[in-house]
Amino acid sequence: MLDIKNLSIEFNDLNGKVKALRNINFHIEQGEIVGVVGESGSGKSVTALSILGLLDENAHISNGSITYHDQNLLEMNPKDIQSLRGKKIGMVFQEPMTALHPTMKIGQQLMKVIRQHKKVNKKEADRFAIEALKDVHIHHPEKVAKQYPFELSGGMRQRVVIALAMSSPPELLLADEPTTALDVTVQSEILNLMKELNQKRNTSILLITHDLGVVSQLCDRTIVMYAGQIVETGLTFDVLHSPKHPYTKALLNSLPDLKKQDQPLEAIEGEVPDLRNPPVGCPFNSRCKHTMPVCHEHDPKLEICEGNHYVACWLRRDKV
Amino acid sequence: MINPQIVTEAKEKNTKTHPIWFKLKHNKMTTIGFLVLFLIVCLAILAPILTPYDPAKINVAEKFQGPSLQHLFGTDEVGRDILTRILFGARLSLGVGLLVIFVAACIGIFIGAVSGYFGGIIDQIIMRVMDMLLAFPTLILAMALTASLGPSLHNAMMAIAIVEIPIYVRLARSETLVLREKLFVKSAVVFGIKPIPIILKHIIPNAVSPVIIQATLDVGNAILMIATLGFLGLGAQPPTPEWGSMISTGWKYLLDYWWYPTFPGIFLFLTSGALNLIGDGVRDILDPKSNR
Amino acid sequence: MTPLVQINHINKIYGNRKDVIEAVKDISLPVYEGETLGLVGESGSGKSTLGKLLIGLEAPTSGEITYRDKVLWKKKRFMRPRPGEIQTVFQDPQSSLDPRLRVKQIIFEPLSALPLKERKEKGSIERLHALVKRVGLKVEHLDRYPHEFSGGQRQRIAIARALITGPSFIVLDEPTSALDVSVQAQVLNLLKELKQENQLTFLFISHNMSVIRYMCDRIAVMYKGGLVEIDETKNVLNHPKHDYTKMLLSSMLKVN
Ligand SMILES: Nc1ncnc2c1ncn2[C@@H]1O[C@H](COP(=O)(O)OP(=O)(O)OP(=O)(O)O)[C@@H](O)[C@H]1O
Ligand SMILES: Nc1ncnc2c1ncn2[C@@H]1O[C@H](COP(=O)(O)OP(=O)(O)OP(=O)(O)O)[C@@H](O)[C@H]1O
Ligand SMILES: [Mg+2]
Ligand SMILES: [Mg+2]
Numbered sequence: 080m081l082d083i084k085n086l087s088i089e090f091n092d093l094n095g096k097v098k099a100l101r102n103i104n105f106h107i108e109q110g111e112i113v114g115v116v117g118e119s120g121s122g123k124s125v126t127a128l129s130i131l132g133l134l135d136e137n138a139h140i141s142n143g144s145i146t147y148h149d150q151n152l153l154e155m156n157p158k159d160i161q162s163l164r165g166k167k168i169g170m171v172f173q174e175p176m177t178a179l180h181p182t183m184k185i186g187q188q189l190m191k192v193i194r195q196h197k198k199v200n201k202k203e204a205d206r207f208a209i210e211a212l213k214d215v216h217i218h219h220p221e222k223v224a225k226q227y228p229f230e231l232s233g234g235m236r237q238r239v240v241i242a243l244a245m246s247s248p249p250e251l252l253l254a255d256e257p258t259t260a261l262d263v264t265v266q267s268e269i270l271n272l273m274k275e276l277n278q279k280r281n282t283s284i285l286l287i288t289h290d291l292g293v294v295s296q297l298c299d300r301t302i303v304m305y306a307g308q309i310v311e312t313g314l315t316f317d318v319l320h321s322p323k324h325p326y327t328k329a330l331l332n333s334l335p336d337l338k339k340q341d342q343p344l345e346a347i348e349g350e351v352p353d354l355r356n357p358p359v360g361c362p363f364n365s366r367c368k369h370t371m372p373v374c375h376e377h378d379p380k381l382e383i384c385e386g387n388h389y390v391a392c393w394l395r396r397d398k399v
Numbered sequence: 400m401i402n403p404q405i406v407t408e409a410k411e412k413n414t415k416t417h418p419i420w421f422k423l424k425h426n427k428m429t430t431i432g433f434l435v436l437f438l439i440v441c442l443a444i445l446a447p448i449l450t451p452y453d454p455a456k457i458n459v460a461e462k463f464q465g466p467s468l469q470h471l472f473g474t475d476e477v478g479r480d481i482l483t484r485i486l487f488g489a490r491l492s493l494g495v496g497l498l499v500i501f502v503a504a505c506i507g508i509f510i511g512a513v514s515g516y517f518g519g520i521i522d523q524i525i526m527r528v529m530d531m532l533l534a535f536p537t538l539i540l541a542m543a544l545t546a547s548l549g550p551s552l553h554n555a556m557m558a559i560a561i562v563e564i565p566i567y568v569r570l571a572r573s574e575t576l577v578l579r580e581k582l583f584v585k586s587a588v589v590f591g592i593k594p595i596p597i598i599l600k601h602i603i604p605n606a607v608s609p610v611i612i613q614a615t616l617d618v619g620n621a622i623l624m625i626a627t628l629g630f631l632g633l634g635a636q637p638p639t640p641e642w643g644s645m646i647s648t649g650w651k652y653l654l655d656y657w658w659y660p661t662f663p664g665i666f667l668f669l670t671s672g673a674l675n676l677i678g679d680g681v682r683d684i685l686d687p688k689s690n691r
Numbered sequence: 692m693t694p695l696v697q698i699n700h701i702n703k704i705y706g707n708r709k710d711v712i713e714a715v716k717d718i719s720l721p722v723y724e725g726e727t728l729g730l731v732g733e734s735g736s737g738k739s740t741l742g743k744l745l746i747g748l749e750a751p752t753s754g755e756i757t758y759r760d761k762v763l764w765k766k767k768r769f770m771r772p773r774p775g776e777i778q779t780v781f782q783d784p785q786s787s788l789d790p791r792l793r794v795k796q797i798i799f800e801p802l803s804a805l806p807l808k809e810r811k812e813k814g815s816i817e818r819l820h821a822l823v824k825r826v827g828l829k830v831e832h833l834d835r836y837p838h839e840f841s842g843g844q845r846q847r848i849a850i851a852r853a854l855i856t857g858p859s860f861i862v863l864d865e866p867t868s869a870l871d872v873s874v875q876a877q878v879l880n881l882l883k884e885l886k887q888e889n890q891l892t893f894l895f896i897s898h899n900m901s902v903i904r905y906m907c908d909r910i911a912v913m914y915k916g917g918l919v920e921i922d923e924t925k926n927v928l929n930h931p932k933h934d935y936t937k938m939l940l941s942s943m944l945k946v947n
Contacts, residue, residue, distance in 0.1 A: 119871045120841045174785060181577045218735065218915070222710050229580040230705070233782060233865070234734025234898070259868055260782070262734050262898030264935075267942040289871035292943075333876035335905040343883070344876035344905070351841065582787035586852075589746045591774040591804035604791045 080283055081130070081251060082106040086143035088125055090135070095355045099125045101307045103143070104381070107251070110281040112273075114294035114315060116330070117304030118351055123287045124173055126304075127253045130285075131170055132160045147251075166196070169249030171257045173287070175236040178243070179228040185212075185239055186224030189246065196247040211242040216268050233260040241269060248280050255287045270297055291334065295319050300387075303327050306352050306362035309381055313388030323390040325367045361393065369394055429680030435673035439666070443489035452480040454487040454640045463656050473658040475649070481659065484640035485666050491641055492670065495556055496622040503560040504614045507567020512602045514568065515575030516594060526572070529565040537562045541624055545633040552641075555634040559624050563617060570613055574606035616678030619671040626667050642667045694721035695860060695892050696745065701754035703740050714740040715751075716916040722860075727886065727893040729907030729924070731900065731939065736913040738896045742862045745894065746779045747771060758860070774804040775856025782865035784845035788837040795819070795833040798852045805856065813855060826851045826881060843874035847881070854885065864896045879906060900943050904928060912936050 088100040100122045107113050115123050128134050130145055130152065145152040147168075152160065164170075172178040180188055189208035193199065199207065205224075212220035215238040228236055237260045244252065254273070258266040274297060276282045286298060294301055294315060301318045303311040303326065311324040322328045332345045349366040352358050358365065364374040373393050381391040442449065458478035466473045472481040514525040532540065544558035578584060579602070587597045628634035629643025637644060642663045649660030703715035714737040722728050730738050743749040744756060747769035756763040758772050771777075778801070781787045788797055798819065802810045820830050826847040837845055846866060853861055866882070867875040879902065886893060897903050903910060903924075910927040912920040912935065919933040931937045 117871070119843060119874055174783075176786070181580070182573065219712075222706075222712060225710060232735045232739055238734070260734070260865070260898075262732065262939070263900065263942045264938050265734050289875075291872065330873055333873040335876065335879065335901045343880045346876035346880055347873045582781045582783055583789040585748055586779065586781065586787055586849075587800065588748060589777075589779050590801035590856075591771050592800070593804075596803070600792075601789050605789070 080107055080109045080148060081285075082144075082146040083126075083130075084144045084146070086126075086129065086145065087141045088122075088129060088134070089139045089141050091137045091139060097354045098357055099138075099307055099354060100129075101357070103307075103309055105302055105309065105312065107283050107285060109283055110277065111300065112277055112284045112286060112298045114298030114301040115285065115287045115304060116289060116291060116294055116301065117310075118306070118326075119289070120306075120351055120354070121304040122307045123304055124255050127170065127255050127285060127287060130253060131164050131168060132157070133164075133170075166247075167250045169244040169252045171241050171244045171252070171254040173255035173259075175233075175240045175260070176228065178240050179236065181228055183227070184224065185226055185228065185231070189224070189239075189243060192243055193246050207246070211246045212239070214245065214272065215239070215242045216265055217242075234262065234265060237261060238265070238269070241272075245272070245276065248276055248282060250282060252276070252282055252284045253287075254284060256289070257286070258288070258290065258293060266293070273297065291319065291331065303330070306357065307354055308362060308391065309389075310363065310392070311388075311390045312381070313386070313390075317386070317388045321388075323384055323388065323395055324363075324392050325369055325394070326363050329366075361391075426680040428676050432673040432676030432680065435669055436677065439489055439670055439673070440493065442486055443493055446483070446486035446490060450480065450483040450486060452483040454479065454484045455638045463652070463659075465656070466658055472662040473656070475645075475659055476652065481645075481662055484645060485642070485663055487640040488642045488645065488663065489666065489670070491635070491639065492622045492625060492667075495552070495625050496618045499556050499560045499621045499625075500563060500614050500618050503563035503617075504567050504610055506560075507564045508571040508603055508606065508610050509598075510564070511568040511571025512575045512598045512606060515572035516579050516598055516602060522572075525568065529568050532562065532565045533569075535562075537620075538624060538627060541628065542631065542633060545628055550633040550636070552635040552639065555625060555628040558628075559621055563621065566613065566617070567610055570610055571603075571606050574609060575602050578602050578605050612678075612681045615674065615681055619674030619678060622674070623667070623671045692723040692726075695724040695759065696722040696894075697757045697760075698722075698741075698745075699755045699757075701741070701744060701756060702752045703737070703744060703749060704752045713916050715744070717754075718913075718918045720911055720918060720921055722892060722894060724892055725890060726908045727895050727906055729903040729910040730894060730896045730913065731898060731903055731910060732913030733915070733935065734898065737916045738913055739864055741913070742779070742864050742894060742896055745860075746777055746862050774806075775801050776858055777860045777862070778853035778856065778858040779862045779864065780846070780849050780853050780866045782868055784842050784849060784869060787849050788845055790837055793834055793836060794828075794840075794848055797837070797848060798823070798833075798855055801852060801856045813857065819855075822851050822854060825885075826854075827877070841874075843870050843878060846870060846878055850878075850881065850885070854889070857889075858891070860892045860894070862894045862896070865898070866895075867902060868897065868899060875902070882906070900928075900939060912939070 083103055083105055086100055086103040090097040090099055103126060115126065117123055125134065129140065132152065140153060186205065186208050189211055190204040193204045193207045208224060209220045212223055217223050217235060217238055223231065223235065231239065237257065241257055258269055261269065270293065273284060277284055288294060298315045301312065301315045302309055303318065303324065305326050311318060311322065311327050318327065319331065322331060329347045333347060335344055347366055352362055352365065360376050361374045361379055364370050367374065371393060379391045379393050381389045382395070384390050384395050456479065461474050461478035462476055464470055464474045470480050470482065472485065474480055510525060514522045540562045541558040544561060545555045548554035548558065584597060584601050587601060625634055626643030626646070629641045630647040632647065635641035635644055645663040646660045646667070649663065652659050698718055698720050701715055701718045705712040705714055718741065730741065732738050740749060744751050750764055750767045761770065761772060763770055799814060802814045805813065823830060823833065828844065828847055828851070837848070840848065867878050870878060883906065885891065895903065895906050907924050909922065910924050911918060912927065912933060914933070914935040920927060920931070920936050927936060928940065931940055
């Protein structure tokens with residue numbers, strides 16, 4: 080349904096070009112839930128925003144295509160994208176405050192959206208709005224509808240954004256860290272809601288998150304990104320249980336889940352490379368425990384290692 | 400589903416404004432506005448070099464001469480070179496326009512920030528007063544104020560500044576309402592920093608971009624208003640070379656000496672037109688809804 | 692152990708007569724010197740509000756909070772113990788740093804509320820450089836603007852800013868929930884070390900049970916504005932008493 084090929088995106092800023100995405104390839108099929116995890120700044124949000132044409136002004140798509148139902152989104156005119164965005168593709172933004180109008184009441188914002196999609200009068204729209212807030216498990220939805228975004232707790236804001244996105248179910252939902260500000264009980268409710276949407280309406284979901292638990296619960300396939308590239312992808316079970324890329328392994332190790340209180344967590348040493356001048360060779364080479372000379376010379380390609388499991392690492396290459 | 404309009408609106412509200420200047424470059428009309436304004440500014444700055452005449456020196460022998468090589472735009476009823484007076488008038492109009500708006504914006508942004516930051520009774524009183532001022536058409540209010548203060552350029556400037564202030568108060572206040580909920584402002588409160596330093600250090604610097612944009616829009620208006628007040632005899636007094644009063648005097652001689660009011664009129668039109676083009680371009684980008 | 696902060700029957704009600712929201716309902720609890728008290732609870736249950744009462748951003752509707760036996764709120768006035776004594780780190784590293792200031796100005800900002808002598812003492816360049824290095828930033832970062840940093844780095848800047856005044860009590864409102872796990876690990880380790888080095892007391896608000904378990908000595912659980920459970924970490928985790936706590940623990944997602 081959605082097919083992204085060789086996508087590369089750069090940002091021009093005052094200090095040079097930020098190569099935010101480099102040669103990204105992936106696809107989402109109808110009814111599939113795909114998870115994207117990865118280091119902060121690795122380009123997860125940029126990927127989602129590029130699908131909707133909502134990138135910042137200074138973005139430049141230097142290469143690639145995004146095909147949605149045989150249409151190249153990158154060549155479509157802004158009006159058509161606008162209507163796609165309204166009807167077929169929905170998005171939950173990472174930063175709830177950017178998606179909410181700061182000086183408009185929650186109820187009004189919901190009604191405005193609802194009335195764009197359904198021909199209903201004010202009263203009915205109001206009812207739908209309250210209904211939508213209930214769906215995302217907000218207590219006292221009538222009260223909340225009369226509040227402004229800044230009066231809500233972080234988690235409530237995030238749920239309002241989800242309610243906005245779900246108020247007319249899309250064909251493809253892009254969810255950028257939809258549950259990060261939520262406690263686990265609400266999180267599991269929201270995840271159930273998304274699962275329901277997926278099963279009942281066959282909605283495809285691109286779920287960006289840094290919570291590996293969420294990925295393992297919800298996603299069919301998982302994509303691991305690092306420094307603007309996909310370093311590993313495969314069925315969620317395979318990626319989380321037999322990770323092949325050293326970065327994925329390190330990521331799993333840094334979870335506080337299994338640690339005792341008195342041991343420090345295993346953080347990954349070092350910093351993400353500067354995307355203005357990405358390092359030669361593998362982007363993970365400065366933090367990797369298994370570097371070989373080749374890692375500093377050539378960038379490994381994403382290659383199949385078994386079944387549907389792809390990884391971009393020279394280590395694999397040697398063993399295969 | 401996410402409403403794209405709300406998202407863009409909210410994005411505008413939440414992101415920094417530097418892409419605005421970036422977008423401006425792509426707007427043709429705005430570019431024309433910039434070019435015209437640039438030309439007029441150059442003429443105004445270089446006025447003493449460009450013309451050999453004195454804008455105030457009376458030379459009755461040469462009165463009412465038509466456009467010629469000596470006097471490109473002719474001379475007036477006491478023989479002063481009209482082009483010279485227009486160029487010096489440009490200095491005055493642009494200078495006064497900029498100064499008035501600068502003062503109005505500075506005062507307005509401060510009042511607006513205070514009003515929005517403190518809220519409550521202070522806010523209500525300030526906003527009531529501003530609404531009152533805004534209820535009158537600006538020009539009429541400015542005329543009434545100047546008339547009661549006494550006709551002079553200073554008083555006209557003061558009056559225009561006063562009628563322009565409410566616009567900036569409103570703008571700054573609405574920015575402040577958003578900013579005061581930002582965590583960096585909350586953090587400053589937690590550190591024990593007092594409200595006025597917070598306003599000066601955090602609120603105003605972050606609210607300033609839209610105010611600057613509004614100001615470019617208003618300079619043209621201010622110049623027109625100064626000219627109108629001058630035309631009505633309420634602004635600059637003779638012999639100051641001021642476009643409005645030149646047009647007003649020249650008006651009487653229009654039928655016999657057409658060049659007298661026409662050339663100052665053209666310059667007034669070009670200047671305020673250029674400023675409005677720039678302002679419009681800026682506004683279209685700032686507020687996508689108002690695409691008329 | 693002596694309580695550093697004592698909260699007694701605190702209520703916080705938002706809104707006017709018609710639409711009242713009881714964000715915090717009759718909460719009493721001590722925070723002991725040197726401990727990390729974890730505050731968990733449903734989203735919207737009043738955790739952040741409770742934190743705001745402690746750092747002076749919101750006044751309680753009723754009840755009393757004492758800090759080192761001194762009352763924190765007299766009527767609607769916050770009686771700041773000593774400027775910089777109580778500090779905070781917020782969740783959202785995007786909006787907690789002023790985009791128009793350089794990192795150096797940001798870190799030094801809390802000092803401007805201090806008396807001149809203390810400001811000079813604490814605002815020395817050596818101290819700044821040491822602090823910046825301690826939180827894992829570089830000295831050359833000091834002249835940059837916040838937008839040039841990643842989420843994790845910004846949170847380090849916020850932590851340095853909180854430490855510059857030499858505080859004893861820090862309220863951390865979900866300091867790592869906007870960060871990805873590997874960066875979260877770095878920041879949590881850093882916080883733990885800093886707490887040891889500087890004998891700090893933390894109120895650590897989070898909804899992530901595994902983070903809470905890793906960081907906290909005691910856990911307080913809030914539900915719909917009220918305090919439903921407070922005990923040592925291992926007791927809460929192993930023998931949860933309240934239904935909500937049980938639900939919280941059972942819905943923890945594992946990477947299984
Ligand atoms: N408008 C912009 N100008 C310059 N650089 C940008 C811009 N937007 C994003 N970037 C850069 O692009 C890279 C990818 O950013 P992105 O927001 O996609 O990261 P992410 O993977 O979503 O991270 P996080 O987990 O923190 O949300 C970052 O290095 C970021 O600094
Ligand atoms: N300024 C305000 N005006 C009105 N109501 C408010 C305000 N701030 C918070 N509230 C309300 O108080 C309640 C508690 O909010 P709070 O932010 O403390 O929740 P929280 O426990 O921190 O939740 P989260 O985990 O989602 O951050 C919510 O119902 C919220 O709507
Ligand atoms: Mg992101
Ligand atoms: Mg909160």
